[in-house]
Amino acid sequence: MESAENSSNNCVRVQVRQQGRLPDFLPSVNFKYVKLGYHYLITHILSFCFIPVMAFTVVEASRWSLDDAHRFWLHLEHNLVTATVFFALFVIGSTVYIMTRKRPVYLVDYSCYLPPSHLKVEHHRFMEHCKLMGAFDDSSLDFLGKVLERSGLGEETCAPEAMHCLPPRPTMAAARQEAEQVIFGALDTLFANTNVKPRDVGILVVNCSLFNPTPSLSAMIVNKYKMRSNIKSFNLGGMGCSAGVIAIDLAKDMLQDQRNSYAIVVSTENITQNWYFGNKKSMLIPNCLFRVGGAAILLSNRSADRSRSKYKLVHAVRTHIGADDKAFKCVQQEQDEAGKTGVTLSKDLMSIAGDALKTNITTLGPLVLPISEQLLFFVTFVARRFNSKIKPYIPDFKLAFDHFCIHAGGRAVIDELEKNLQLLPVNAEASRMTLHRFGNTSSSSIWYELAYTEAKGRMRKGDRVWQIAFGSGFKCNSAVWLALKNVKASPGNPWEGCIHRYPVELML
Structure with a gap:
């Protein structure tokens, strides 16, 4: 998603921020280490307090004689009832905790669809094709060229088979063909990599915003792979580019009710029937x-799958600001004056996305940020009550996450999050490169970004990943994953054969 206003910027740029100069009497290197020391102290303060207690206990225990130990044992024998009751309560409490606690959800593996090379649309072919369609006037063609040039997309993104035809054939049959190629292509790779049989899957969640045929896409998958009759299947439509996180959250909730079960989430979008053939500028951008x-994505709640899983789901935080009319209408499918159907992107899109982001991280922050950052935020918040001139403190999310998967909705989306969250260029690298190589693949873009990080060999055991996406409605959703091992790229990784060429430099 990207507004027309942001599309008219001069270039696709990777922002490199410069730190503000400190006074000469306070060297920056010293301040850096003071801040690092502060974070380390606050983060480990419980450990620092626990060490003296343990030392005191060890010293006192070393002074015990055999007589002291014997008297302690006799005391327990005289209070056998008390000890028995205490032990029984401990056993009952432990049993209740184990039976009622939420089951961990593991990400066993995932796969991303790699379109065949004959579907690639270089920029000059895209523009030539648009001219030959005869659907766009000169003003619209000029606008399309400018948007494409400054979009951040490279020369290897792919369009569906139907859009390579002249004239294009946006039929129901062609749309089904696109859905089958993408969904079955990703699932075939997933089943091959995990050795999980389709009949072992108990939960299926499919999200596709704009294409919702009858029978549903989830039914199409059940039919193709002959899944069992008691599978719990769901088909999410009209929920925008952030529906992938919604689907993960739904699958997580379902896994809490089924023991030793697998869940599959399929995230995609369909372009064949959703190409806009009119001349309204705000509806041309999605083209x-x-x-x-x-x-x-294959999820599991089986404890036996932990050892072979890549990640563990830590948090899923969903934010919906659709109660506001302006936010509700900022991304809307509608018809223009000529009756042509398309998706309108409001010029207020980025400001609305910023508001949704603030609401989302207000909930997510306390769950993931270290105590040191929460203290700084709280102190600044209180100080601003007395002096409004004090700037609000923006928490450093780089202390909470090692990798960021920002929805590759467009250059402006990535720029805005990089700015608001004060990220470094390397933090947004996976998102920019995914946009460059694959374009906006809607809800699946965050998985192409995760695949990029794995292909680069950057994922280490204990690393935390933040997937964040925006969607119509308007929504901002986050998923947090914990790497359970040093993660390697799985066979069929979409970056195979080209990862050595990235990152590329984004030019004008």
């Missing part, structure tokens, strides 16, 4: 940004 893509 330049959206491309073919999809991902399939």
Whole structure:
């Protein structure tokens, strides 16, 4: 997603922020180490307090004689009832905790669809094709060219088969063909990599915003892979680019009710029937940004799967600000004056996305940020009550996460989050490169970004990943994952054969 206003910027740029100069009497290197020392002290303060207590206990225990130990044992024998009751309560409490606690959800593996090379649309072919369609006037063609040039998309993004035809054939049959190629392609790779049989899957969640045929896409998958009759299947439509996180959250909730079960989440979008053939500027932008893509994710709550799983789901935080009319209408499918259907992107999109982000991180922050950052935020918040000139403190999310998967909705989306969260260029690298190589693949873009990080060999055991996406409605959703091992790219990784060329330098 990207507004027309942001599309008219001069270049696609990677922002490099410079730290403000400190006074000469306070060297920056010293301040850096003071801040690092502060964070380390606050983070480990409980350990520092626990060490003296343990030392005191060890010293006191070393002074015990055999007589002291014997008297302690006799005391327990005389209070056998008390000890028995205490032990029984401990056993009952432990049993209740084990039976009622939420089951951990593991990400065994995932796969992303890699379109065949004959579906690639270089920029000059895209523009030539648009001219030959005869659907756009000169002003619209000029606008399309400018948006595409400054979009951040490279020369290897792919469009569906139907859009390579002249004239294009946005039929129901062609849309089904696109859905089958993407979904079955991702699932075939997933089943091959995990050795899980389709009949072992108890939960299936499919999200595709704009294409919802009858029978549903989830029914199409059940039919293709002959899944069992008691599978719990769901089909999410009209929920925008952030529906992938919603689907993960739904699958997580379902896994809490089924013991020893597998869940599959399929995230995709369909372009064939959703290409805009009119001349309204705000509805032309999606033509330049959206491309073919999809991902399939295998989740499990089986303890036996922990050892072979890549990640553990830590948090899923969802924010919906659709109660506000302006936010509700900022991304809307509608018809223009000529009756042509398309998706309108409001010029207020980025400001609305910023508001949704603030609401989302207000909930997420206390769950993931270290105590040191929460203290700084709280102190600044209190201080601003007395002096409004004090700038609000923006927590450093780089202390909470090692990798960021920002929805590759467009250059402006990535720029805005990089700025608001004060990220470094390397933190947004996976998002920018995914946009460049695959375009906006809607809800599946965060999985192409995770695949990029794995292909680069950057994922280490204990690393935390933040997936964040925006969607119509308007929504901002986050998923937090914990790497359970040094994660390697799985066979069929979409970056195979080209990862050595990235990152690329983004030019004008």
